[in-house]
Amino acid sequence: MSEPRRRSWAEPYKIKMVEPLKMTTREERERAIREAGYNTFLLKSEDVYIDLLTDSGTSAMSDRQWAGMMLGDEAYAGSRNFYHLEAAVREIYGYKHLVPTHQGRAAEHILSKILIKPGDVVPGNMYFTTTRLHQELAGGTFVDVIIDEAHDPASEHPFKGDVDLAKLQAVIAEHGAAKIPYVCIATAVNMAGGQPISLANLRAVRALCEAHGIRIIHDATRVAENAYFIKEREPGCAGMSVAAIVRALCDLSDGCTMSAKKDALVNIGGFLALNDDDLFDAARNLVVVYEGLHTYGGMAGRDMEAVAIGLHESVQYDHIRARVGQVKYLGEKLQKYGVPIVVPIGSHGVFLDAKAFLPHLDQDVYPAQALAAELYLDSGLRAMERGNVSSGRDPKTGLNRRPRLELVRLTIPRRVYTQAHMDVVAESVAEVYDRRDAIQGLTMVYEPPQLRFFQARFEPLA
């Protein structure tokens, strides 16, 4: 028998239930975006055609997860679903103790409160919005120790999530280990464009931290996606299963915060996991203050069951290959149209390089925000700004942080859209790119004090 010809890629599931989408007219979209203050977070979902705002809580659950929802044990204390979730976390991630929370930022809140003292510094491989805010609210200062390539949208480095060990060493030398409660390591670094950290780099970070007695806390939100890239790219890892790589990554840290709304394929949920018994005690004492009893932490029993099942699905090779493959499909299509995007194509979305897309706009007229609004006007496609608005103001100077990365994120929900939707998205972005010179900047007319990107309002300049 001869070799089969190249086979097309297809989603490893079939569709059992559909949710109709609403199409809008240009006129309707003009009104909707004006009323939303040119902020895609403030649009009504029903006015959106293809929703690529986020991959958070937007997954389609499997039939097995829905079946699990019917097995919710809604006892206030000791729900059987908590024990299922605890077993899944131990089996897949390997952490000893589980503290459930309603979503990721709640885990960050509790972790920051138990570990960070005023004046502490927390090094990490690039900030995430809510993570850094909780570190700051606890009196800490985040210090970015990611490699320089991560800040360059055009660098093809295969592991742009890697830590620059010299930068980390310098932070330790400057502040001393006693002022560093932990190093915060994200997998599939969101703000860098969904870029992975390598196992080799994390091992080296671990060795350095161990030498100074510093903990590593892992933001495991997209660890399965990171593991897939390691299998694809890291020498010596092609023969490992995604599950084994996930476990190897987790084994190099002392605990994790998790937004289960991403990798774990659920609409709500999260947790904090810790190996240390005393830290676990402290976290368990706080979760009852802010979230709920330590065996549900803000989730219903049925939600915990769906997370437990979703964690198992998240490390299945066919699933993760198709998930990351769909993102790649969209990214490569945009590259064919000549649209500037962050490379290598990331795990959970395609990130448009708004500085290169709109070079005529200064960063303080918010090019990424303006581009996201323009994409909505063109086709009803909803994207998200990840640039100067998301980055906020420097607490010391009060000025916009003007980050090097000024991006628009086209985030792909898991198992929700088909390849045909990706084609429509690519065509819309290409059309906007063709008339990019006419796109104007925005001025911010309402600015919330924290996480301003969620609720800020803008008006077009001129």
Ligand code: F0G
């Ligand atoms: N860490 C990372 C890396 C995240 O991407 C998120 C959320 C969180 C923590 C916080 O988790 O939303 O469950 O409280 N990211 C979403 C996004 C909001 O759109 O990127 P949460």
